[in-house]
Amino acid sequence: MPSQPAAEALRTLDPAAVRRWSRLCADSLGRVRAEIDALNVFPVPDGDTGTNLHLTMLSAAEAVEALPPGADAGATWRTLARGALLGARGNSGVIVSQALRGMAEALGAAEGVGRDLRQALARAAEMARSAVARPVEGTVLSVLSAAAHAVEPLKDASCELAEVATKAASAARTALGRTTGQLDVLARNGVVDAGGAGLTVILETLASVITDSYAARYEVPAARHAPVADEEHRHAEGFGYEVMYLLEADEDAVAVLRGELDRLGDSLVVVGGEGLWNVHVHVDDAGAAVEAGMRAGRPYRLKIAHLEAAPAPRRGQGRGVVAVAAGDGIARLFEEAGAVVVRREPGSSPTLGAVLEAIRRAGTEVTVLPNDSGVTAVAMGAAAIAREEGVVVSVLPTKATVQGLAALAVHDPMRRFDDDVVAMTDSAGHARHGHVWVADRSAVTSAGVCRPGDVLGVIDGDVALIGSDVAATAVTTVSRMLSAGSELVTLIVGAQGGEEPCRAVQDHLATVRPDIEVAVHEGGQGGYPLLIGVE
Numbered sequence: 001m002p003s004q005p006a007a008e009a010l011r012t013l014d015p016a017a018v019r020r021w022s023r024l025c026a027d028s029l030g031r032v033r034a035e036i037d038a039l040n041v042f043p044v045p046d047g048d049t050g051t052n053l054h055l056t057m058l059s060a061a062e063a064v065e066a067l068p069p070g071a072d073a074g075a076t077w078r079t080l081a082r083g084a085l086l087g088a089r090g091n092s093g094v095i096v097s098q099a100l101r102g103m104a105e106a107l108g109a110a111e112g113v114g115r116d117l118r119q120a121l122a123r124a125a126e127m128a129r130s131a132v133a134r135p136v137e138g139t140v141l142s143v144l145s146a147a148a149h150a151v152e153p154l155k156d157a158s159c160e161l162a163e164v165a166t167k168a169a170s171a172a173r174t175a176l177g178r179t180t181g182q183l184d185v186l187a188r189n190g191v192v193d194a195g196g197a198g199l200t201v202i203l204e205t206l207a208s209v210i211t212d213s214y215a216a217r218y219e220v221p222a223a224r225h226a227p228v229a230d231e232e233h234r235h236a237e238g239f240g241y242e243v244m245y246l247l248e249a250d251e252d253a254v255a256v257l258r259g260e261l262d263r264l265g266d267s268l269v270v271v272g273g274e275g276l277w278n279v280h281v282h283v284d285d286a287g288a289a290v291e292a293g294m295r296a297g298r299p300y301r302l303k304i305a306h307l308e309a310a311p312a313p314r315r316g317q318g319r320g321v322v323a324v325a326a327g328d329g330i331a332r333l334f335e336e337a338g339a340v341v342v343r344r345e346p347g348s349s350p351t352l353g354a355v356l357e358a359i360r361r362a363g364t365e366v367t368v369l370p371n372d373s374g375v376t377a378v379a380m381g382a383a384a385i386a387r388e389e390g391v392v393v394s395v396l397p398t399k400a401t402v403q404g405l406a407a408l409a410v411h412d413p414m415r416r417f418d419d420d421v422v423a424m425t426d427s428a429g430h431a432r433h434g435h436v437w438v439a440d441r442s443a444v445t446s447a448g449v450c451r452p453g454d455v456l457g458v459i460d461g462d463v464a465l466i467g468s469d470v471a472a473t474a475v476t477t478v479s480r481m482l483s484a485g486s487e488l489v490t491l492i493v494g495a496q497g498g499e500e501p502c503r504a505v506q507d508h509l510a511t512v513r514p515d516i517e518v519a520v521h522e523g524g525q526g527g528y529p530l531l532i533g534v535e
Contacts (some may be wrong), residue, residue, distance in 0.1 A: 011210030013112035015076040017435055021209045022061035028205050029054040029198060035220035039194040042139070042185050043091065043267045043282065044307045045497040046242075049194035052090030056097060057202070059087020073112060077104035083279050086246065088358050089303075091197030091267050092140050094244075094280045095128050096202070098271035099144055102127035102285065120206040127384045128273040133258065133268035133471040138182025138513035140195030146175030147203055162211040169207040177221070190219050239265050241286040241385070242305045247277040248308055249297025264288055282307060287352035290381035294464035299377065303522040304384040318412040319420075320362025323369040323404050324350060326381070328523030330401055330492065337408045339369070346527040349375050355382035356395045365392045365417045367424060369404040373461070394421045400433035400525070402490050402533025427535075434459040436474045436501060474530050481534045482513065489516055492523035502532050 001434030006101040010017055012525050029036075029050065037052025063083025064076060071079070081104040084097035102124035110116035125148040129141050143245045150171030151164045179193040180186045184372035186193060197220050249257070250416065254270060254277055261268050272278050279299070283289045286304050293299035323334040324342045330340045344350040356376055366386070370379040383393040394417075398404045407424035415423070435458050445463035450456060457465040457477030463482055478489060489509060491502050502520060509516055523531060 003201055009160075009213060010209075011113065011161055011507070013107065013117060013161060013210065015071055015073050017112075017209055018073075018076050018080060018250045019064050021206050024105075025062040025177060025202050025205045026058040026211060027354065028056065028201050029057055032197075032201060032220050035367045036194050037259065037265070038196050039088050039191045039220065041189045041191060042136075042183060042193065043197040044239075044242075046305075046307060048090060049092050050198060052093040053096060053195070053198035053202075055089045056084055056087055057065070059522045060084035060100065060226050063087075070096060073110075074108040074115040076339075077108040082276075085234045085276065087300065088271070088278050089244075089268060090242075091280055093200060094271055094278050095131065095140055095195065096199060097278060098131045098269075099128040099199075101271065101273070109258065112161070114154065114161045114164045115157055117161055117164045117168075118151045118154055118159070121151055124148065130271050131268075131271045133262045134266070136183070138179040138186060139193050140199050142174045142179060142182060143172050143193070143199050144197035146178075147172040148298075152237055155160065162207075162213070165207040165210045168198070169203040171256045172196075172203045176200045195535075197221070201475055202218075205225035217231050229275065239267075239282040240307055241289075241295075241388070242267075242280070242282055242303075242307055243286050244278070244280045244301075244303040245290065245293055245299040246301045247272075247279050247293050247299050248275055249277060249293075250275065250532040255294040257292055257472075260295075261289060266291070285353075287381065291378075292354050294377060299381075302381055302384045304381075304388055316516040318363045319365045319417065321408060321411055322355065322358045322362050324355070324371050324375050325401070326372070327495070327523045329522040329524035331494060331523055333405060333523075334369075338411075339408060344372075344375070346525055347376050352381045352385075355379055357381065357383055357390060359386045360389070364390070366394075367407075367421060368393060368395045369398045369407055370395065371398050371401050371404040373399045392417060396421070396425050396428060398428050400431075400435075401492060401525075401531055402433045403428040403431045406431035406533065406535055430535060432460060434464075434477050434481055434534075435528045436477060436530045436532070437528045438470070469530055470497060471501040471504035474532075475504050478505050478509070478532055478534070479512075481532065482516075483534075486513075486516060486534050488533075488535045490521070490531075490535075492521050492525070492531035492533075494523060494527070494529045494531070496524045496529065498523075498529040505530075505532075514534050 033050030033054045038049045040047050060083040062081050063079050086101045088094045088097040103120040106120035106123045125144045129135050135141050147168040149237045151168050176192050176196045201437040203495045238360040259279045267282040269280045293511050321339040323339040325331040325334055326344050326346045334341050339360045341360045342350045342354050368379045370376045379395045383395050386393050407428040410423050410427045442451045447466050448464045450466050455467045455470050455473040456463050457473045493502050
């Protein structure tokens with residue numbers, strides 16, 4: 001990027017400058033990330049703060065660069081903040097993403113002059129600190145607060161943008177040096193705070209974009225010796241996992257989630273707003289942290305990492321399959337086919353801990369069959385933890401029991417794992433799934449309005465028809481699922497009222513499609529008289 005003379009220092013932080021800043025931040029952090037990683041001893045010495053901050057700012061920069069050239073300040077700042085939120089990694093990355101959100105709130109509709117940047121830094125410091133459940137001094141929060149406080153006296157409307165930026169950057173550099181004396185673990189290691197070092201680079205980069213007269217240092221004080229664990233902190237807390245996920249939820253639900261996660265662990269940071277949040281916490285029970293998120297809303301992009309060595313859990317060996325089953329007969333079908341079964345009640349999901357334990361028992365290469373779209377998130381969470389323990393896990397997108405059975409039918413433990421996953425996924429994908437059930441309430445469906453007592457025929461997750469008789473609806477549902485190439489119809493009879501519709505379907509197929517094989521199983525599931533699969 002060509003330098004501009006000091007005399008041409010920017011007077012406003014316009015969208016073009018924000019673009020340059022975000023890209024230069026990502027590049028600068030990329031160059032010094034190894035040095036920042038070497039400083040990382042708090043809250044745990046996992047040596048990735050520099051990498052996490054680099055990836056966080058890279059996500060922000062790429063989001064901004066994807067905007068059309070004429071995007072205004074509001075769109076640019078919102079995109080920067082959202083890009084950082086979506087790409088935030090680690091404790092410091094999440095905090096920095098919230099600081100950028102604070103700046104975006106202040107600068108999105110402002111002129112971008114000196115007084116606006118002063119207010120933006122104050123808002124960034126306020127929002128970042130409020131996002132941390134238990135703020136600790138000697139961290140990135142201290143450095144950001146120092147930068148904001150340093151420019152607070154510059155309240156004159158005529159204060160220059162360059163003056164605010166350079167004063168904030170200089171104060172951050174000074175505050176960074178003080179962090180060593182603010183935290184015992186930093187003093188014992190002879191290092192400054194890693195997150196604070198990254199933030200200092202970000203603020204110095206901002207100053208260098210605004211004016212070339214500021215000598216941006218981009219230097220990271222070297223550690224005096226190899227980092228050691230904060231044993232007092234680690235032994236007192238004993239947290240073994242870092243859990244992160246994006247969460248779609250409303251503010252009331254997030255307020256409850258904060259309380260739950262604060263009781264479960266430490267280093268809790270929840271940032272975001274307007275229905276989208278980034279959650280970070282250190283816990284012993286990763287499953288409980290994910291399940292708390294599921295109660296609050298829809299968690300996704302789960303990232304679960306070990307923070308310390310833990311006793312290896314007992315696990316099976318070799319290749320295995322885990323299948324979730326709602327019904328005793330269905331469970332027997334999966335068990336007879338060699339799967340480790342996780343039971344669940346109809347309409348509910350198993351606990352993440354139950355799925356994780358089943359994965360551990362199944363082997364070192366495991367395929368998971370959720371067999372219900374509502375179970376997939378639990379299965380993904382359990383798989384993420386198991387991967388950290390060294391298990392190779394693949395969660396197949398099976399949305400129904402019949403798809404799980406179709407996948408398991410082609411399972412071959414002698415194939416390469418990846419090839420087996422592909423074959424099972426393909427088989428499941430070619431199995432159409434349906435069921436018949438009796439409505440217990442009024443609702444608007446894709447087939448019209450249903451009322452209590454109506455019989456619904458569901459095909460591939462959508463209500464295809466509404467009838468009054470279970471057997472007749474079952475026959476019509478199967479007929480609509482058939483194609484010229486259909487070869488096998490699987491019928492799984494429920495605990496109540498499934499025998500008659502099953503016989504009706506068999507009699508109908510014997511008359512109109514005698515070429516089709518019909519497989520009937522006692523599933524014992526509640527709620528659905530008949531589950532249907534067509535392959």
